[in-house]
Amino acid sequence: MTTVIELEEIKSLLKQVDVVTAMSQGFVQYSNGNSVVPPVGELLFDNPPGDVHIKYGYIKNDDFYVIKIASGFYENKNLGLPSSQGMMLLFNQKTGQTVSVLLDEGYLTDVRTAAAGAVAAQYFAPKNIEAIGILGTGIQAKMQLQYLQKTKPCKRVWVWGRTAENAVRFKEELGDEFDIQIAESAAEVAKNCNLLVTTTPSELALLKADGIRPGTHITAVGSDTSEKQELDGTILQKADIVIADSIPQSKSRGEIYQAVSKGFIFENKIIELGKAIQNTDLQRINDQQITVVDLTGVAVQDIMITTAVYEKYKQENA
Structure with a gap:
């Protein structure tokens, strides 16, 4: 069954994750050719101004692959909404099954950046x-x-x-x-x-x-x-x-x-x-x-942070 993790729980789990170290490790994996990261998918909007990035990939011989959808709509503040929105999708790298949907509303992208x-x-x-x-x-x-x-x-x-x-x-x-x-x-x-x-x-x-x-x-x-x-x-x-x-x-x-x-x-x-x-x-x-x-x-940043949050979730719900 697919696990859905919502924003407040994501924030709680992140307190137990060393995100800075995870990012360093991800950049090393990427530069050493140990990840598969296709070109960024992108949607650009004029009225109102905004952009959507679709980033995805996997680390070789890992358990998961990740697809991230994150947007920035810069006039959202006029609506009382944060400019960042989105979600992370975690899949089994061996079977393609959906493992988890992280409804982070763009928060994980902000943190990993x-x-x-x-x-x-x-x-x-x-x-x-x-x-x-x-x-x-x-x-x-x-x-x-x-x-x-x-x-x-x-x-x-x-x-x-x-x-x-x-x-x-x-x-x-x-x-x-x-x-x-x-x-x-x-x-x-x-x-x-x-x-x-x-x-x-x-x-x-x-x-x-x-x-x-x-x-x-x-x-x-x-x-x-x-x-x-x-x-x-x-x-x-x-x-x-x-x-x-x-x-x-x-x-x-x-x-x-x-x-x-x-x-x-x-x-x-x-x-x-x-x-x-x-x-x-x-x-x-x-x-x-x-x-x-x-x-x-x-995308390797998204892979690292999404996997880390999900692994913490599994530990707490074992």
Whole structure:
């Protein structure tokens, strides 16, 4: 019989899962060729603006395969709804039987993305974080900041949002945990921080190279389609290290796609995250380097987090 796990139980089970470690392991499996991850399925909408990603795959010789449907509809806030929606489907890899439906409403996608940001900072952010800069004020902005505390703890934060109202709300919701300053521009965030995370659906670059301090690390999260862009190509051109979560995906989406297609960098500059995790020579070696990790989201992340939650569910209901 198919197990249905609803959101509140998923959140409870996740408290017992080391998601950051699971993401690291997933990236390694992916880069080592131990997973099967087909190209992303995608639906784009104009009115209202939104996108749906269908990601799916399996780790070889594992028990399951996973299909994830996750959407972002950015005007949902006007309806009192979260922008993220979706579900995870878990199947038996040997028989094709439906094992579990996880009605996560997009939550697991948000968590695994935030955990991937923590992994990126673990290997590429400078040792001493003066302040964390967040571009964006939505759920992913909040979760990136919270998950960064697991690998690069820092309470000094600068935030910029598309409206002052959004930035104030962000500060009010997290103000007890962090010392948050509201910036008037994205450039002001970059001026005051050496760890930046970009989480917006922007299609126009928000940051340029001349505003990035030496030694800064940037985790770019928002650009997960071919149209979105948060970083000017000059940033990737100037960067000492450019990392893709998936080199194949970087050929059609994300900051790397934008920079390569416009001639700012060549593909041979790009390193895949799973390879860099395993090789210290590919990681940051000093606090003057500028590093960029482009996270477009890989199905192996969904496989890892869905499997981990289901295994915890089985343990608790044995």
